[in-house]
Every structure is written in structure tokens, then in C-alpha cells.
Amino acid sequence: MRNPQLNANGELTHLLSIEGLPREVITQILDTASSFLKVSHRDVKKVPLLRGKSVFNVFFENSTRTRTTFEIAAKRLSADVINLDVTRSSTAKGETLLDTVDNLVAMHADMFVVRHAASGAPHLIADHLRRLGREDVHVVNAGDGRHAHPTQGLLDMYTIRHYKTEFANLVVAIVGDILHSRVARSDIHALTTLGAAEVRAVGPQTLLPTAIEKMGVRVCHDLCSAIRDCDVVIMLRLQNERMNGALLPSAREYFRCYGLTPAVLALARPDAIVMHPGPMNRGVEIDSDVADGPQAVILPQVTFGIAVRMAVMGILAGN
């Protein structure tokens, strides 16, 4: 079966997941992003690549930050951007996902940036477009259920490469609610594809997926052993809604066991970096002294995210 993200020439036509992306494609996106990063420093922060193209941000699940960074990225590529809050309009009125897509295609959409609570929704849309013979319309997954958040994974890789240059000798610890995290899955696929030496996963037993070892990670059950001598710490957001599901005793208890404090971070390598996809819960998964400290690269992640999303859209729209 053909990789659903690649066209007949093996070029990236949709970005649905990092899983299954060849290493060269990931590297090409990161290299292209470094050129786009400089565009944001110019007097005129725009390039004309997507002039005349319409990018539809179709968010079936709320996310201000991700939607905004996609919007900025598309605008810096000179695209026209249309933001749809579909949860409050069409879907609420009973329209199916694919009917919404058909309507937007009839409005001459060139690209969909899709976030959906159901894993696989962006893939369903890409498949639908292929059956319609509309391979000129591209889909970017902006987060689907627990499945994937590939642009977050790519911007995390960009950030790591920016500070650490190489992946080969890196030890990376991913901390927190891995069970519900599409970011963690995307990061794990990207890190193993790029050849990181060791990827560790740590979190409460109730928040670790079963058989996660099969993804090529080493499971740790206490924070200190996960952090010890690592080069990169990726903290995940503890989603408050999980508190109600009897998966965790309390936020305070969670912070005591899995919160990243300066004392715990001191176990990592002295030049280790701390990442977080945002929004942060200070005092729940991360201590303010760490979040605001010299090893945190959380705000650079946001800046790099725009360049990475420009690269993804610039590459897709040309293929």
C-alpha cells in the first residue's frame, strides 16, 4: 500500500503523521524551516510562495495557539487564511465531516489544516480527496485525538537540532501523560527515525500506554532515573480533565512525583534543555523556576514552530 502522505513521485503531499515519514523528508522539512526562520527577521516578513492560495484552518477542537501559529505561517507565505470554528457551526447543525470538506473544496480550498478529537480524521479527509481526484488539495494534521501532532513533533525536532546539532548520541526523556498525548507519539516516532540514542518515557502507570516499549522507548517508573544524564527533557501538559477520570490522585500528588523541579533537573546533563508544548501548568508538571530558568527553551519552540509550519505548507503546496 502506498504511503498516504506521499504522491506517486514519493513527494510529501499531506502531512498526517511522522510515523512512516522517511528520514530524508523529515530532514528536508527541518532544513527548509531554517531558511524560513530568517524570513521572520526581515523588514517584510513575507514570501510570495502561497500567493493566491486559500488555506482553511478547520478546527473541530479548540486550540488558540496552534491555530494562530498556522495562521501566521500561512500569512507569511502570502496565503489567504480562513479560520473556521466548525464546532460551533456546521457540525453543531449535524453536517458530517466529509460534507464540510466537500463544501470547502467547492469554495476552492487549496489546503486544509485540520484538528479533530477523533484519531484518523485528517487521514479520512486525505483519503476522501484522493477518491475525488483532488490530489492538488493538501491536508495538514494539526492534532488528531491521541494519534499524532506532526508539526509539534517536527518543531520539537527542530528545537533539539538547533541546540544539540546531532541526534545520534542524545538521551531524551519524555515526562507525563503519554497515554493521551499525540505530541509524545509524534516525538517518539521522530526521535527514533532520526536516530536518537535513547528515548525514555516516564509517568504514572495509569498514564503510560501498554506496550509502549514496542515504539522503541525505555520505560522508567520514577522521574529521577528518567532524567539522570539526559540531554533533553520533554515535559507534557497534564490535561486537567484527566483528574476526573480516577487516573490520578491529585495535582499536588502528581507534582510531587513527576513535577520537574530544579533539584530533579540537576540530575540531567548540565547543558540539558527543557521543552514543553504548552500551555504549561506551573506547579503541576513544571516548577516556575525551571520554566523560567536558563535551560528552558519553551518560547524558542514557539518561534521555531512558525518556521516549521511555513516549511511544511511551502513543501506541500509545491507538490
Next chain:
Amino acid sequence: MNAQKTPHGVALPDAEALCVQLADLIRPHLQPETVVVGIHSGGAWVAQRLYTLLGLDAEIGLIDVSFHRDDYRARGLHPRVKPSSIPFDVEGRRLILVDDVLYTGRTTRAAINELFDYGRPARIQLAVLADRGSRQLPICADFCPWRVDLDPSSELVLSLDDSGRLQWSLDEHA
């Protein structure tokens, strides 16, 4: 000397000697604040030579025109885009844009557009090592040591040989 010849039997000239000639053409017009900007990748090599030959003070600029190309829709984004680097304020500067080969003029157009994204230069002049004619836009070189007519099926390519010297070659496309 390069063994390859143009269709008219003219041997390809020595590219390093052409750089010296190009510098000689530019020198009488140099102003203290002039900076050179090379277009990746051939133009960047030539700009580097001019920087040394002309003894310029200001660092050279480098631009990759991939984000401004007009064939993006047909060919997509170049897989190896290099970052543009303009380490000086473009506003009010006199710039000499440098490329290896002037052909359709489309790369020059893209480069000028890109430069204007950094500011409004006082003047842009164009210096090329070779002008092979067949323009598709109203663009001409201010400084050019070698003009040659070539068949559209041949591509004039500047490259670095093993010892780091610039050399010309002709690639024939069917």
C-alpha cells in the same frame, strides 16, 4: 583549459580569469559603501572572488531565491533551500547583485524582489560572469566579461573543481 566547446566551436573560457575581468570592469565604479550580494550557489562563489579581488570591507550578502521563484507551482520548492544572509542594512545601500549566468532573467527578477523584502536599496547593479542571451524579461547586466550564444538544450554550469577552482561545463539536455 577546459576541453569542452560551445556549439560554435569556441572553447569555454577560464572561469577564474573571467572573475578577474569582471572585477576589473566593476572597480572604476566602486563606491566606498558598495556591497556585493551573490545568488546561491554559482553567484555566491563569484561574489566571494569579487570580495577578495576588489578588497571590499563590508561582508558579502548571499541570497537563495527559492521562495521567490516563479516556477514554484510547476516545480515545487527546491529540496535544498539555503538561508539567505544579508548581514547589513539594505536601506539606502548601493548593491551589486552577482550571478554566474544571466539567461532568462527570471532568477534576477526573483533576487531583486527578495532584496526589497529587506529594505529599499539606493541602487542595484547586476554583475554576471556570463550572459548567454535569450532573455524573457527586460533585464540586462551592468557588468559582464563574456557573452555567448547557446542552444536552449545546453545548460552552462559553473562548478568548483577538486582544487577549489571555478570551472565551466556544458550539460546537454535531450
